[in-house]
Amino acid sequence: MYLAQQKQLEERLRSALRNLYHIDVESVVLEQPPDLAFGECATPLAFELARKLRKAPRKIAEEIVAALGTVPGFAAFEVAGAGYINARLDRAALVQSYAIDLAPASESRSGQLLHALVEHTSINPNKAAHVGHLRNAILGDTFVRLLRAAGHKVDVQNYIDNTGVQVADVVVGLTHLEDLSLAGVEEVISELADSGERIDFYCWDLYARVSQWYTADPAQAEARKKIRLDTLHAIEAGGNESAHIAELVSTAILRRHLETMLRLDIEYDLLPRESEILHLHFWDLAFAQLKAKGVLYFETEGKNKGCWVMKRAGSTRTGDALRDPDENGDAADGPDEDAKVIVRSNGTVTYVGKDIAYHLWKFGLLGRDFAYRRFFRYDDRECWISAEAGEPNHPHFGGAQAIYNVIDSRQSDPQANVIEALRGLGYTEQASRYTHFSYEMVALTPRCALELGYDVLEEDRARPYIEVSGRKGFGVKADDLIDKLIAATRAEVDSRHPELSEAERDATARAIAVGALRYFMLRYTRNSVIAFDFKDALSFEGETGPYLQYAVVRTRSIFRKAGTTPEEALTALEGVDVAPYLSGEGTEGIWEVWLRAAKTTLLLDQCIQTAEPAYLAKHAFQLAQDFSNFYRLHHILSEENPARKKLLLAAAAVTQRELIRSLAWLGISAPEVM
């Protein structure tokens, strides 16, 4: 709702500027003043114009205000300070219109609706998911929810690198360290399943062991390196024992990853796999396009001699200019040593090359498709997996208009190269709708690492954080963290609500645990490194998920005791003169709740535009805080003035509606009691 008022005001300001000074401004800055006493909305427009118009800002502000006249939704405009233009909303009108619910999509839509493809999680299927993967999956899943809330069609993909070196390492571990054949591996998998153990946990340790084994004995290092490489090549080629073991174990681990993520209400539509990208020869088609358009060229000299290379993203050199002396005669002469190798001189394609092919598919530009099989069943839908030969009636995947790749910031270089290749192929529209949704890693605090029993080097103990490493088996496993969170919340729920049934206590504890974890991963902006510590992650007080859930629970309690529902409370507001209770003595905190609640869709838009879910997390927290303040100042159930009581009850209702909505977008549900 508030978004509509802002747009209205912006339009009127623009037209006032055109009429008064015959100027068009690029953007109109609208911000909230530091204190509501100044109004709800302000613009420093007059300051910017002062120089251009050779006039005092205050004078300009006065002229603009005079020219504005009345604007629907606003009660007054005034000039403040040296030249701020402050706007006061028509509070009663906003409250009345906001009491009527609107679907967020209908008002937040600022651009066209797109078919978007979000790829996230993408864990190598060779070990258990850890906290870093949780950040990825939670960010990605939350962004999916935001896009869907705004009305976009979204496909969720989880890319599986099942033929990479990490999987090869586990296969080496199984065949050489554990000395297992294919049948032996099948047996181990079923034994683990029978005893309730997690295959991904088993491989977590095995992976760390094999990594160590490669270099443990210098005399054997060369031979073991060869085993590793041979295994990798066998897996890539397919149709042999190593490939079968890889398929078996990576698929079992993949299922575990899906189960882990499902604990956090994270689901996928499709699992495209590296093996199909290889076996269906996606690269051949991409290679032909890249050569035809001159994006790739064959290097004939220098260190990349014999390779197919492309200009690196950000490089000023262009492919064609490389061979021709520059006009000034300096530079661009000789091979571009900085060029990115796409096909090595031995004919193998690099990871970036395969990624280009895959992204052409995502945009529907490759000219070939996967086959598909059903893989994992959710309550209300199916998750499909890529295949060489699949089922006949599958949904259509790929061919998206916009893509978002949730990948940590260490991958920004290869991501930039894929975008560069798309642009080089002439797909500029697609390149501009390709978002590397990057985020910083989750690292461990030295204290946390010591707590977990890892050796921490003396020089690392003073550092703020230490990078996790799957190869070293160093990190916090996702399921372990979720288990701990549930154990902690369950104990608390048991002591607070012994009257609830076992199932209810279970569901409540789980909701709170998920809320704590998801909020923890979302409260940090993307480019901030999270230094993980159990103390912070297991906290349920202050700026945490449970704090937000608690605010909802309080509103629920109010409606239970009032014998009404939020919907009824909002409907009952119709025709009530609420203006006397929205400003002045004794009304503190009431309007703040309405204003904050009204901004939810504004935040939805902002989060999508900036690909930053943290803003919504912060907004929801602030709404809960505003409600807590309101809750303290105004006792709703004992209110004697009927009109005022209706407004207070409606304020609780609108808080509940917007908090539940915001929490749902964050993937957090609010329990009935807690």
Place this chain on the structure above:
RNA sequence: GGGCGAGUAGCUCAAUCGGAUAGAGCACCGGCCUUCUAAGCCGGGGGUUGUGGGUUCGAUUCCCGCCUCGCCCA
């Protein structure tokens, strides 16, 4: 060596295109459970925004130099 990101309260983080008195949480200190749930609320102490310059009416924000840390590339 090149590229990207970061440096804000004791700690962990915010701060919308450059805007009004730089905000939260944690920790610490002091209060509040016999009125709608204390996973809560109120109050308090805490800041030369790494550093030196520049641009501007106005800089945590933009530009340049330097220092420190992280990541990526070669």
